[in-house]
Amino acid sequence: MTRALTLPLSRRSVLAGGAALAATTSLPRFVQAQSAQPIRLGFQLHRTGIGAAYGRWYERTALAALKVVNEAGGISGRPVEILFEDDATDPRRGAEVVEKLATQAGVDLIFGPLFSHVVIGSAPRAAELKIPYLVCSEGYHVASGKLNRWVLQPGITDVRAQVTAMAPWVTQNLGRKVTMIFPDYAFGHDHRDFFSAAVEAQGGEVVARIAIPPTETSFTRYFPRIPRDTEVLYHVMVGPAVLSFVKELGEFYGTGPRPQIFGFIDSLEAVDIASPGLQFLEGSHFWEGQCRMLQPDASDAERFYRAAVGVDDAGAAVEDPRNVSCYGHMFSVWETLFAIKQGMEACNWRGPQDRQAFVEAVEAITDMPAGRERPQGAKVFNARLHQAFGHQFITKLDGGRLVKVHETRIEDSLYDSDVDYTAMPF
Amino acid sequence: MEFGPFLLLALMEGLVGAAVLALTASGLSLVFGVMRVVNVAHGEFFMLGAVAAWFVSQWVPGPPAVAFAVALVVCPLIVAALAALADLAILKRLKHEPEATIVATIGLLYILQQAALTVYGPEARPVPAPFEMRLQLPWFGWSGYKLFVIGAAAAVLLGLWLMLTRTRAGLVMRATQIDRETATAFGIDVTRVHAGTFALGAALAAVAAVLIVPIQQAHYLMGGDPLLLSFIVVIIGGLGSLRGTLLAALLIGLSDGVISTFFQPTLAKIVATLLVALVLVFRPQGLFGARA
Amino acid sequence: MRMLALHLGVLAVLAAAQFLLPAYHHTNAARIMVLAVYAIGYNIAFGYTGLLSLGHALFFAAGMYATGLLVDRGGEPWLALLAGLVAGGAVAGAVGLLALRTAGPAFMIVTLMFAQAFHLAILYWGGFTGGDEGFTLSGAARRLGPLDLADPTTRYFVALALVSVAMLGTLALVRSRLGRVLVAVRENEERTRMLGYDTFRAKLLALMLSGLASGAAGSTYGLMFGYVGGSFAAIQYSILPLIWVLMGGAGTVLGPLLGTALMFYLIDLSSSVTTASQAVVGAALIGLILFAPRGILGTLRERGLRGLP
Secondary structure, eight states: OEEOOOOOOOHHHHHHHHHHTTTTSOGGGGGGGGTOOOEEEEEEEOOSSTTHHHHHHHHHHHHHHHHHHHHTTOBTTBOEEEEEEEOTTOHHHHHHHHHIIIIISOOSEEEOOOOHHHHHHHHHHHHHHTOOEEOOOOSTTTTTTOSOTTEEBOSOOOHHHHHHHHHHHHHHHTOSEEEEEEESSHHHHHHHHHHHHHHHHTTOEEEEEEEEOTTOOOOGGGGGGSOTTOOEEEEOOOSTTHHHHHHHHHHHHTTSOOOEEEEEGGGGTTSOTTSTTGGGGTTOEEEESSOSSOOTTOOHHHHHHHHHHTBOTTSEETTEEEEEOOHHHHHHHHHHHHHHHHHHHHTTOOSGGGHHHHHHHHHTOOEEOOBTTBTTOOEEEETTTTEEEEOOEEEEEETTEEEEEEEOOTGGGOOOOOOOGGGSOO | OOHHHHHHHHHHHHHHHHHHHHHHHHHHHHHHHHHOOOOTTHHHHHHHHHHHHHHHHHHSOSOHHHHHHHHHHHHHHHHHHHHHHHIIIIITTTTTOHHHHHHHHHHHHHHHHHHHHHHTOSSOBOOOOSOOOEEEOSSOEEEHHHHHHHHHHHHHHHHHHHHHHHSHHHHHHHHHHHOHHHHHHTTOOHHHHHHHHHHHHHHHHHHHHHHHTTTSOBOTTTTHHHHHHHHHHHHHHOTTOHHHHHHHHHHHHHHHHHHHHHSOHHHHHHHHHHHHHHHHHHOTTOSSSOOO | OHHHHHHHHHHHHHHHHHHHSOHHHHHHHHHHHHHHHHHHHHHIIIIITOOOOSOHHHHHHHHHHHHHHHHHTTOOHHHHHHHHHHHHHHHHHHHHHHHTTSOHHHHHHHHHHHHHHHHHHHHHTHHHHOTTTOEEOOTGGGEETTEETTSHHHHHHHHHHHHHHHHHHHHHHHHSHHHHHHHHHHHOHHHHHHTTOOHHHHHHHHHHHHHHHHHHHHHHHHHHHTEEOGGGGSTHHHHHHHHHHHHHOTTOSSHHHHHHHHHHHHHHHHHHHOSOHHHHHHHHHHHHHHHOTTOHHHHHHHTTOTTOO
């Protein structure tokens, strides 16, 4: 097992880090650190498989957050370690990794996965082992009530909330007749169902829904299905084929009239927006979980986070501008680690015997103010849905830069639900 | 869009798919035919070609066309060398026994994928096309480069056909395919023929990848679909028949382009998949193979 | 007789291991035993009858989904489990009626295509099947009468019972008249037919038994670990039993179990030592096959253990 970081905390480094972060962390507790056993967290990592581009940045973000946490005295004064284990972005291996981290490595809890099928495939085993399982995923599966009491999502909002929050802006500013292009599997279907509903609630209309089969690598043949009266083209393509998609869209429309384009940044995570063939996106809009390119009004917390993870102003690795981050999602790893810290400190974490108390402590969180723990912005934690709700960003590609044009309010993303995890047994 | 232009677009798209598929599949067909092995790593040779093309595009200065030309020559050579090495080091020792070869090439697939992930990374990266030209038809626009892909693939396939029918190397390969023992008796170095065939098969996949990568992009998991499709095409075309392979590629590429244009795409894929199965059920020797 | 004792001995060791294995390996062993049933099923078609299928994920997933969808909608778990077995066998029978008109590479493609169509169908009708995300099974859905499959000990013994039935069943099959006909078909189908055997019927039976075991494995895997998802119907899950069987030794009774365990721990251990674990797995596969081209037990059988069934 890859041991990410074992920190023999020296008193000096703790003090130095602590001083830098005195405002946001519980400095006085570090005194206990001298003799305490480290807290060990397991990280279910998409190191290989289709999620590998995300996995690489999720790992980097986790390590950066870990460093910050440890330099500020760890959790309840105890140093923290993270053990990473590859799940190959596969649900069966995912469940096995939960097993391995929990029973072989003996970690205190597990966090980190993004891909929905891995989350859903691993959740039952986490419940059987009665180990908290904190996911950094955005599918509509935690909030839908499908999972169990041990699964929490305090670091990112689900897709239903995202599209609910943004639909009003899209219909009011880009157009009311929408054509949707989405992959023909669960993630795409979530977009199809919830965005359609949100657009119709705004008095708009989805004029065509074009479902692209999985593993498709060429898209031109689908473009004639886009109705002529389309005002907004809404696209969410996941996977390596997105560049072809955009390029072919550009070739199809050329310089002639084209609808407004609104896309999910999921399509372009880890992809350089200045790549050849992407010029056609100029002037189009994106949803971003967090703005990849540094905005003039960025908070100090965000600048701190960006520097800590090692991301430049354009959203790429500081050491290699060709290595573009998954900036719109990876904040969830950082924020989840800080939510773990908050929950553990609230329940006076001693060890695995406090796992249930930890879940209850996280459920007791409501307000999650912005700050270094939450560089993406403030959130509200809904204990019944086991999920945080936050702000969403709409950016416009302007002169090769993604410029923020709108930020939704937290209230915009809320929806009615009768799911209640707190009523479920452990 | 009206029916006529819609059909035209579908056919043009289908032709591009067919051209690239024909190249990849002919490589698999050669290996299958001459060596009687299922090369599960064939798709990874395709992937390596694309990844190598990306590296070339980063290292070779000047206009994209220069880098592209270099890639078109260098990448297949690198991949071919690697394939020859794999054959001599591994497959030869297994005496090309079909079952052991499947395991060995699966092992090779894992190693090549990991190598690409480690060295190249998990991202999808585009490679600039040698030229940017957009064809504006009255109804829609289309990529001029795609026309070039069709032409280039046709040229390579013609070259392959000439090589197989007009040169000594081709004769030797065909002789080995028909009867390995007699070929040996006539003094043909079967070991060399096998290594050469394996290398040539891999090189064809790499050429296809270099051609397609400006349209798609290089990604370390891109080898799966070309492998499956080529495999289907080779069997549908009739084992060991290069002509059959080409015709089947055309058929599958075009029908895929057309069917998925007019129907619910995923549903169309399901139906097309079942159709391929049924074709084989009622013509197990493939569409163009002789009855065994 | 000695061979029967050997197999019973292996099962006895597995039964005893229940009390010795640390928690982690305990659950792994349960997983491996269920997956080994899948491999044993694959081996009946491939190892003994010579039918190289690339579509067994269809049978595995048919069992998993038949059971999973039924219990998810409140069906009685026992009946759902039975439905999973029937689904595996019946789908294999239906596929066999068509696919067995072909042989060799064409058979590989036909089975592959049927499995691909099923996988796409699962994704396409995601509203009904849960698509690629899949769905989890509740605690109540995983209780077979008094047997709670979420309980580790129960799970272990159910897995052990299943693998015992599958293994001893194969042993009986191999020694039966049908088993000898199957091997004869593998060795020389033409001659077997000339001798008056209905080889089509024999192959169909083999495929159905194979599908039955695969369906049973898929069905129990879903119930035991509480998850049903589209990835189990993907092409990888057709390739996996082929690798397991080839590594352990095609056409041996113990080979599938050995191969499954070996591959499981190969992945598990390599991911512990390096981030480039796939390369380690690949190199190990190549090394193994160079050293033992007929799989471990197959090669051992050639080098002395002649009586190994």
